[in-house]
Amino acid sequence: MANNFDHEDKSSWYFGSLSREQATDLLMSEKEGGVFLVRNSNSSAGDYVLCVREDGKVSHYIINKLQKNDHVSYKIGDRSFSDLPSLLAFYKLHYLDTTPLIRPASKKVEKVVAKYDFDSVDTDDLPFKKGEILTIISKDEEQWWTAKNSSGHSGLIPVPYVQKIEEGQTPEFPRPGSGGSAPAPIHHVDAAVKRNQMQRKLPARARVKQVRVPNAYDKTALKLEIGDIITVTKMNINGQWEGELNGKTGHFPFTHVELIDNDNES
Incomplete structure (x- = not known):
């Protein structure tokens, strides 16, 4: 298969907080070498791991995120790149161990339904109404995932405000826009926490x-x-x-x- 994937499309290859075991199982279910994904490093906060199916096994390559003053770089082995898309573009054309990158692993489409209204107070967040169906893009943090709504807008959502929809399940929540308040202001407190971390x-x-x-x-x-x-x-x-x-x-x-x-x- 031609390795013509879009290395700029982060939503296609970034899998967030996936464990090493989950990444291995996912890639071993693929039939060809060169299938890959990028996940957060579980052992080194801020770093990433490039996981690739090659030669009948899954290799996990650590990507160190380095910052010196305002300059950020991403180092894999003895090579450094300005960002993750540049790194992936390089390995479209060059071998890692036994294969270049061919395409991102297939993502299982995961949907959630909103249990409460969520009014965004942060530009990175995605507001939604109770009963609204959202598609998960990546699980960035334990309490904050990136999701997309039916209009194609994406942003961070608070996990306690939504419920997973199992395959074939019909969510038993009122229609969108019917209101409903969360039992505790989880988002607003957590948004303040995010700002506090910066300040x-x-x-x-x-x-x-x-x-x-x-x-x-x-x-x-x-x-x-x-x-x-x-x-x-x-x-x-x-x-x-x-x-x-x-x-x-x-x-x-x-x-x-x-x-x-x-x-x-x-």
């Missing part, structure tokens, strides 16, 4: 406003008591922040704390 300098201090006793088997979760002061060291978009409390480092839900302004700690 808040870490480490930052936070005061516990809700008690939390973690599962006894979860050794990485922090036990929280109202009034405790946590040093926040990392803010994750999925809502699990990381920090230090009483000499212990671990994670905790951001909903249980409030950040303390340095100039107003009373």
Whole structure:
């Protein structure tokens, strides 16, 4: 087969937060060598992995995202590229190990139905109404996926606001536009978290406003008591922040704390 895929079409080859095992299973179900996909690296945040079916097996090539000042590059082996499409275009014409890239792996069309209205407060988001059917493009984060609506517009959607539609299933939700409010303002809080990640300098201090006793088997979760002061060291978009409390480092839900302004700690 001719390798004439569109390397600029990220939606065709980017599979988001796919595990190594899922990528391997997906590519082994393909019949030809040179079929590939790009996924997030599970072991190195910010990096990617180019997964390719070649020679009866699946190879996983790490792509390191490097940033120096304002310059970003993507390195695979000893070669560097300005972006991922340029990297894929190069390997259309050059062999990786035993094959060049022929085409992206086939994507299973996955649809979801909206359980609640979602009004976007971020330009990257995709607003929708309760009952609306959306097509998933990629699963970027645990709580945020990229989806497309019937008009062809795409953007990020909050996963708790939608429900997967299984094959042959008829969603039992009211028609689009009939309203319906989410039980908690998940999006608006998470949108603020996304902005905070850009604006808040870490480490930052936070005061516990809700008690939390973690599962006894979860050794990485922090036990929280109202009034405790946590040093926040990392803010994750999925809502699990990381920090230090009483000499212990671990994670905790951001909903249980409030950040303390340095100039107003009373």
